[in-house]
Amino acid sequence: MRQHWCFFFSDEIKSAITGSCSNCHTMHNSQNGSPMNFDNSDVPNQMLTRGNCKGCHAMGSSDNIDPLTGAPQVLHNNAVDLAGGNFKYLNSLGDNRGHNVVELGNPEGALTGPPGHHNPDNIGVNVSCSGLKGCHGTRKTGVVFKGAHHKNVDGICDVADNVYNSYRFLYKVKGYENMGAYKWQNKDASNHNEYFGANTPMTFSGNCNNCHSDQGFRPYNQTISGFCSTCHGAFHLIGWMDGDPGIGDNSASPFMRHPTDVVLGTGEYADYNPGTSNQYSVTVPVARTTVYSGIDNKAYPASDAVMCLSCHGAHATQYYKMLRWDYKSLTLSTALSGCNVCHTSKN
Amino acid sequence: MIRTDLDKKIKAVIILFAWIAGLILYPSSAKSGPYLNSAHGSASYGVNRTSLSSIGYSKGHCAHCHEQHASIEGSEPEPMGGIPDNYSLFYTNYTNQTDSFCITCHTDVSSYQTGGLTNRSYSYRAGGWTSDTLNDTKEAFSFTSPGTSHNLYDIKTFITGRWGYTADSNPCAACHNPHSAQRDPHTSGSRGWPVSRPGQHSKDNNAWGLWGDAASEKMNNYTLSYQAPYIYNSTTTYEPDGSSTTDGSNLADYVTFCTDCHNNTNIISSTLLGRNLKTIDWNNEKHGKGNADESLCGDNPYPSGTSGLGKVLACTDCHEPHGSQNAFLARQEVNGGILGGNIGSFSTTDWHYICDRCHKDDNEINGSCQTDHYYITHHSNEGCNTDRPYNPNMCNTCHSGGGGMANCTNTNNKLICTNCHYHGSSVTNADYSPTTRRTF
Numbered sequence: 144m145r146q147h148w149c150f151f152f153s154d155e156i157k158s159a160i161t162g163s164c165s166n167c168h169t170m171h172n173s174q175n176g177s178p179m180n181f182d183n184s185d186v187p188n189q190m191l192t193r194g195n196c197k198g199c200h201a202m203g204s205s206d207n208i209d210p211l212t213g214a215p216q217v218l219h220n221n222a223v224d225l226a227g228g229n230f231k232y233l234n235s236l237g238d239n240r241g242h243n244v245v246e247l248g249n250p251e252g253a254l255t256g257p258p259g260h261h262n263p264d265n266i267g268v269n270v271s272c273s274g275l276k277g278c279h280g281t282r283k284t285g286v287v288f289k290g291a292h293h294k295n296v297d298g299i300c301d302v303a304d305n306v307y308n309s310y311r312f313l314y315k316v317k318g319y320e321n322m323g324a325y326k327w328q329n330k331d332a333s334n335h336n337e338y339f340g341a342n343t344p345m346t347f348s349g350n351c352n353n354c355h356s357d358q359g360f361r362p363y364n365q366t367i368s369g370f371c372s373t374c375h376g377a378f379h380l381i382g383w384m385d386g387d388p389g390i391g392d393n394s395a396s397p398f399m400r401h402p403t404d405v406v407l408g409t410g411e412y413a414d415y416n417p418g419t420s421n422q423y424s425v426t427v428p429v430a431r432t433t434v435y436s437g438i439d440n441k442a443y444p445a446s447d448a449v450m451c452l453s454c455h456g457a458h459a460t461q462y463y464k465m466l467r468w469d470y471k472s473l474t475l476s477t478a479l480s481g482c483n484v485c486h487t488s489k490n
Numbered sequence: 491m492i493r494t495d496l497d498k499k500i501k502a503v504i505i506l507f508a509w510i511a512g513l514i515l516y517p518s519s520a521k522s523g524p525y526l527n528s529a530h531g532s533a534s535y536g537v538n539r540t541s542l543s544s545i546g547y548s549k550g551h552c553a554h555c556h557e558q559h560a561s562i563e564g565s566e567p568e569p570m571g572g573i574p575d576n577y578s579l580f581y582t583n584y585t586n587q588t589d590s591f592c593i594t595c596h597t598d599v600s601s602y603q604t605g606g607l608t609n610r611s612y613s614y615r616a617g618g619w620t621s622d623t624l625n626d627t628k629e630a631f632s633f634t635s636p637g638t639s640h641n642l643y644d645i646k647t648f649i650t651g652r653w654g655y656t657a658d659s660n661p662c663a664a665c666h667n668p669h670s671a672q673r674d675p676h677t678s679g680s681r682g683w684p685v686s687r688p689g690q691h692s693k694d695n696n697a698w699g700l701w702g703d704a705a706s707e708k709m710n711n712y713t714l715s716y717q718a719p720y721i722y723n724s725t726t727t728y729e730p731d732g733s734s735t736t737d738g739s740n741l742a743d744y745v746t747f748c749t750d751c752h753n754n755t756n757i758i759s760s761t762l763l764g765r766n767l768k769t770i771d772w773n774n775e776k777h778g779k780g781n782a783d784e785s786l787c788g789d790n791p792y793p794s795g796t797s798g799l800g801k802v803l804a805c806t807d808c809h810e811p812h813g814s815q816n817a818f819l820a821r822q823e824v825n826g827g828i829l830g831g832n833i834g835s836f837s838t839t840d841w842h843y844i845c846d847r848c849h850k851d852d853n854e855i856n857g858s859c860q861t862d863h864y865y866i867t868h869h870s871n872e873g874c875n876t877d878r879p880y881n882p883n884m885c886n887t888c889h890s891g892g893g894g895m896a897n898c899t900n901t902n903n904k905l906i907c908t909n910c911h912y913h914g915s916s917v918t919n920a921d922y923s924p925t926t927r928r929t930f
Contacts, residue, residue, distance in 0.1 A: 399574040
């Protein structure tokens with residue numbers, strides 16, 4: 144049963160936002176002389192919200208979902224991380240655990256730019272939550288999120304022609320957002336997001352429009368891996384620039400870099416997640432080459448694709464290079480455990 | 491009845507204890523697959539590229555060879571030349587005989603792995619000739635005339651388009667599955683199996699298994715007539731592990747392995763020779779499953795007379811797999827001893843150096859005769875020899891300057907063994923008539 148308490152935003156809010164307006168908004172950022180911002184700052188925010196990205200989504204409390212607003216937390220101290228990981232690991236374990244998002248106050252200390260990006264690099268090293276150098280929202284200057292939360296399309300995002308109906312507000316990315324009992328989490332085979340992939344990566348061939356558009360940066364192929372490639376292009380595209388081959392000159396093995404948006408296929412890959420009859424692994428998830436409308440607890444090696452998020456967390460993980468498993472473990476079998484989910488005969 | 495139950499309980503406890511002990515002693519073996527059991531994937535002595543080990547990657551880690559993004563820590567260590575190669579390798583897969591991805595580590599000089607890698611010759615490892623100074627794979631593939639090495643360009647040319655190999659394949663992968671190949675200490679009770687048959691090649695590591703690790707893949711499965719040669723300086727222990735085993739049950743069936751390529755039908759071009767290689771029909775050649783005609787004069791452990799007939803050799807009894815100081819990869823140590831000299835080419839009398847290791851020369855048969863000569867074998871029925879092909883008075887037919895009745899002290903020039911005796915030779919191939927029998 145949806146509740147519609149807000150009166151300010153009329154029609155645009157009726158399908159997505161529930162709860163009292165004051166949960167998220169404040170008229171004056173002042174109540175009985177105290178600020179209403181979640182972080183207690185006295186600086187008001189755009190859209191009269193009680194916080195900016197960090198203020199609402201990185202409260203640093205013990206809740207992985209804020210009980211008042213329902214906002215998923217990307218930096219928290221709960222034992223259970225959400226699907227994108229937890230930015231806290233950057234602070235506790237080092238820069239190589241995740242994306243150094245500038246709003247979180249822990250600037251990148253090792254890199255000089257996004258690995259795999261082209262020159263000249265006008266992104267810089269410290270990405271932001273949203274905007275021109277960010278991931279979420281329209282990826283250009285100016286207003287990038289207006290209305291998205293209120294119009295948010297949950298669950299299946301198969302249109303993805305705007306921020307609000309794109310997967311996790313990743314502009315133009317398709318997918319299915321976990322709406323189950325463990326919303327926001329990749330908990331297990333039956334509770335996880337369904338990522339959208341393709342059976343061939345994007346090809347560069349001098350085509351800047353793979354990423355660049357008048358509406359801001361976006362992946363032309365609308366996959367999650369294509370999205371990552373808007374910053375890490377050499378790691379995804381067939382052919383690249385500056386003399387770099389990208390992943391190689393076609394979508395068939397051998398690849399020069401580990402491919403994404405390539406179907407797992409036959410041979411050892413047919414035994415994905417050995418011993419489970421191809422149960423979907425949330426340690427090494429695969430992307431679907433069609434947009435799913437629900438969660439499937441199985442993987443289908445003949446049609447599912449490897450993606451960036453098969454190995455990496457989106458935000459930050461507790462492991463080296465924001466991998467989903469301890470790739471740098473001193474115990475070799477542990478270090479390779481994630482690799483072996485797909486490379487089943489290399490165990 | 492009570493005693494029987496007690497025995498069963500004791501037996502059960504023993505089995506349980508042994509099982510638990512096994513788990514303690516070999517904790518990973520229970521779930522290890524072919525890679526973790528391989529030389530490259532060993533957690534204790536596997537691949538360990540210095541630039542990665544220095545930042546904490548474990549031994550045996552995939553990343554020592556495969557850089558997933560050709561970038562670690564944003565820049566270095568980046569692939570040579572700044573760009574990756576096929577299979578996400580950090581170095582060009584294959585350039586030439588001594589410059590390839592594998593060689594970057596398998597060398598003792600400037601290896602990408604601290605300390606380099608020591609890889610000995612087959613004569614050292616299986617033959618027990620520990621004085622051989624050759625100590626790395628690059629060195630083995632570096633032999634040039636008079637030495638020879640397995641020509642990687644020719645291998646690459648030959649395998650491309652066969653058995654799933656492509657133009658991108660590394661020629662080393664013709665014989666070795668890099669994700670399965672094991673270290674072989676060549677010690678009885680401690681063996682590994684380094685090769686995989688090219689004819690069984692598959693990108694699926696489970697499908698392309700090791701060759702020699704199963705009972706059905708041993709030399710004694712190829713033939714019941716295998717006789718292992720002596721190990722160096724011994725007359726009681728044998729190749730390849732210094733044990734008393736002689737039937738090939740401890741040796742990979744290298745005949746089946748090698749004849750995937752070197753058989754009687756494949757045409758293999760040799761860049762070095764400027765011609766195609768001779769074909770090999772091991773099912774019929776005399777050193778293979780074909781018999782000697784009537785008798786032979788063999789050095790131990792190959793018996794003389796008729797009892798030595800029918801013995802079958804393995805390719806590695808005479809040839810090095812990677813390279814040697816001799817022509818045609820002939821081993822420098824054969825059947826327990828060192829060759830008397832180097833063999834420099836196909837057409838040289840030097841071949842007697844290797845023949846001598848198993849075939850008695852005149853002096854060994856008759857102490858009044860010359861060493862390194864085979865007059866008796868060819869011309870005289872005496873001692874162990876009963877099937878001379880030529881009469882003693884036929885010297886001039888073959889030996890220039892000869893004439894009349896000869897004997898084993900005759901000074902006529904020795905002939906070149908390989909004029910008649912070589913892989914694939916037959917009656918009609920011999921330069922000398924009347925040759926009436928198979929010559930190899």
